[in-house]
Amino acid sequence: MSDRLTIALDAMGGDAAPRMVISGANIALRRYPQVSYLVFGREDRIAPLLEKMPRLKAVTTLIHTDDVVGAEDKPAVALRAGRASSMRLAIDSVQDGRAAGVVSAGNTGALMAMSKFVLKTLPGVNRPAMAAFFPTLRGESLMLDLGANLVCDARNLVDFAVMGNAFARTVLGIAHPTFGILNVGSEELKGHESLQEASATLREANLPGEFVGFVEGDDIAKGTVDVIVTDGFTGNVALKAAEGTAKLVNEYMRRTFRSSFVAGLGYLLARRALRKLRERLDPRRYNGAIFLGLNGVAIKSHGGSDALAFANAIGLAIDMARYGIIEKTRADFAALVQRPAGSAEAAAG
Amino acid sequence: MSDRLTIALDAMGGDAAPRMVISGANIALRRYPQVSYLVFGREDRIAPLLEKMPRLKAVTTLIHTDDVVGAEDKPAVALRAGRASSMRLAIDSVQDGRAAGVVSAGNTGALMAMSKFVLKTLPGVNRPAMAAFFPTLRGESLMLDLGANLVCDARNLVDFAVMGNAFARTVLGIAHPTFGILNVGSEELKGHESLQEASATLREANLPGEFVGFVEGDDIAKGTVDVIVTDGFTGNVALKAAEGTAKLVNEYMRRTFRSSFVAGLGYLLARRALRKLRERLDPRRYNGAIFLGLNGVAIKSHGGSDALAFANAIGLAIDMARYGIIEKTRADFAALVQRPAGSAEAAAG
Numbered sequence: 242m243s244d245r246l247t248i249a250l251d252a253m254g255g256d257a258a259p260r261m262v263i264s265g266a267n268i269a270l271r272r273y274p275q276v277s278y279l280v281f282g283r284e285d286r287i288a289p290l291l292e293k294m295p296r297l298k299a300v301t302t303l304i305h306t307d308d309v310v311g312a313e314d315k316p317a318v319a320l321r322a323g324r325a326s327s328m329r330l331a332i333d334s335v336q337d338g339r340a341a342g343v344v345s346a347g348n349t350g351a352l353m354a355m356s357k358f359v360l361k362t363l364p365g366v367n368r369p370a371m372a373a374f375f376p377t378l379r380g381e382s383l384m385l386d387l388g389a390n391l392v393c394d395a396r397n398l399v400d401f402a403v404m405g406n407a408f409a410r411t412v413l414g415i416a417h418p419t420f421g422i423l424n425v426g427s428e429e430l431k432g433h434e435s436l437q438e439a440s441a442t443l444r445e446a447n448l449p450g451e452f453v454g455f456v457e458g459d460d461i462a463k464g465t466v467d468v469i470v471t472d473g474f475t476g477n478v479a480l481k482a483a484e485g486t487a488k489l490v491n492e493y494m495r496r497t498f499r500s501s502f503v504a505g506l507g508y509l510l511a512r513r514a515l516r517k518l519r520e521r522l523d524p525r526r527y528n529g530a531i532f533l534g535l536n537g538v539a540i541k542s543h544g545g546s547d548a549l550a551f552a553n554a555i556g557l558a559i560d561m562a563r564y565g566i567i568e569k570t571r572a573d574f575a576a577l578v579q580r581p582a583g584s585a586e587a588a589a590g
Numbered sequence: 591m592s593d594r595l596t597i598a599l600d601a602m603g604g605d606a607a608p609r610m611v612i613s614g615a616n617i618a619l620r621r622y623p624q625v626s627y628l629v630f631g632r633e634d635r636i637a638p639l640l641e642k643m644p645r646l647k648a649v650t651t652l653i654h655t656d657d658v659v660g661a662e663d664k665p666a667v668a669l670r671a672g673r674a675s676s677m678r679l680a681i682d683s684v685q686d687g688r689a690a691g692v693v694s695a696g697n698t699g700a701l702m703a704m705s706k707f708v709l710k711t712l713p714g715v716n717r718p719a720m721a722a723f724f725p726t727l728r729g730e731s732l733m734l735d736l737g738a739n740l741v742c743d744a745r746n747l748v749d750f751a752v753m754g755n756a757f758a759r760t761v762l763g764i765a766h767p768t769f770g771i772l773n774v775g776s777e778e779l780k781g782h783e784s785l786q787e788a789s790a791t792l793r794e795a796n797l798p799g800e801f802v803g804f805v806e807g808d809d810i811a812k813g814t815v816d817v818i819v820t821d822g823f824t825g826n827v828a829l830k831a832a833e834g835t836a837k838l839v840n841e842y843m844r845r846t847f848r849s850s851f852v853a854g855l856g857y858l859l860a861r862r863a864l865r866k867l868r869e870r871l872d873p874r875r876y877n878g879a880i881f882l883g884l885n886g887v888a889i890k891s892h893g894g895s896d897a898l899a900f901a902n903a904i905g906l907a908i909d910m911a912r913y914g915i916i917e918k919t920r921a922d923f924a925a926l927v928q929r930p931a932g933s934a935e936a937a938a939g
Contacts, residue, residue: 425826458830462838477774481807482828486835489811497867507860514853518846
């Protein structure tokens, strides 16, 4: 192995695969010239694409397989029957050290199940989580879990806080991240018991950064904290509710500018600035569900990804690998285990 | 009692009470000239305000009490110690038939606890819910519960669907409302067991309108269904996440128009249209948490309500009373009881 970072790509996952995977890798190569690729999938479909992109071809090893995980396959079925699939082989290459991370736009449940089975969770982690970051009034924040764990106990939430915190410190470059637990009120004794318990544990846990306690739904877009911790059900609904609302306001805006000639003229004058706004809010910039808590870097790109969105997901995997997220998360969990969560005696001892 | 509809107002609840309550009633009076008011609170503070609004004074009966429920009072404390409070007396007036509905901008938990204790739930309703409606791409939708019940079983969710359905048919004027349960995926067997069970029951329940099954977070702003059913924890987070995002996009927009002279000029041309957009999205238009499932009309206006927001909350109470929401909901529950939920035998028998 050279010093180049190698990223494994499942070329067959996603609506526009393999074309957008290969084009996405080509875009990512311009941004990260020091990266090599292992590309898994059907050679007859991928090789002709690589032919057109000689610089990418030069840093890519194509590994053929006919087998593909279907978008509708159940995770358990994919796990059992998909051992030769492009998705599985790509994950295997991270496990055996050939690649530093894997990116797939394929079936989310299958990718999580396979990644968990092959890469395993980090010591101290009960369940891995799916995270994403998104724009806020103050910059960018991370939220997890987003759907990997629909029902979470206090232990899970504490784990998510540790993982999210490590991500914020490494990939987002925030030295002392603020983090909070999503709840229906910031005061006192609101919400489920597991939230109270997780909050008490995190107050004692002495993680790097600052635990602010509970935050509410509107704190997501405000950017009140760098990391928002929640169960996968609530996180999934909240993220989609926010995305839906952003689209709603944009659509209202579009209709507004079309409502009169003068408004249309105003749009023409403001359009350069408005284009920048659209770019800032472009969901492709925030593409990629980040799998955290695994003993390896794995990113799920959106199933509807285009090449640009897939390139962003690759960039995320590269950043996670080169900034050592796995090592940082592992160290944080080791520190947490030494100081048993929520136990005052242990903290004193 | 005359034929006029009478609404009871807790004049002492809310940050800007009693001024915004009285001014709000005055605005509502212009829209609904056939309404009278019972106003509960401190005479020394309310009477001078009424003096300045002779038309409102003419249709208002002021009932003095010194006692006020504090914004921070626990519901149980308010229930025990607040029997002479303006909030409690206002609710009592609905219970004994003097008023057709009550509006308060006071302590939400206390208002819900007192309303439930005094008005009782409708026959067949296990727990009342808090609902709100909001703008969507297709018009307006209703979501419930928004925080009254943090943990819900299938039975609760079914009840919420019945209540929300009745509201959509009466107050929103939709003859055949569509309704769905909020989940993390629209397909098959996703989400908690209680969601599956509630979905199965609603498929059998034969309510007016159309049960579409599961909807996701982005369906809220899309307006995919007229009524979205969820537990109070998820609903609260989703609604606040949506509100926060709308504010975020607006703030980005404001910064965009200020980013250059030309963009600013564009804003000047488009500002009339943009003002209409702001009005359309004005949260004051959608003010008021609607208490559903009670044997009486009760509306919680936002604690930070101004007069316009409070007037909208009054309008909602008036609409609920005059379109007979209680009777409709009662009839729907009676029909549901005759056809035991989820039981195929009963549906056939």
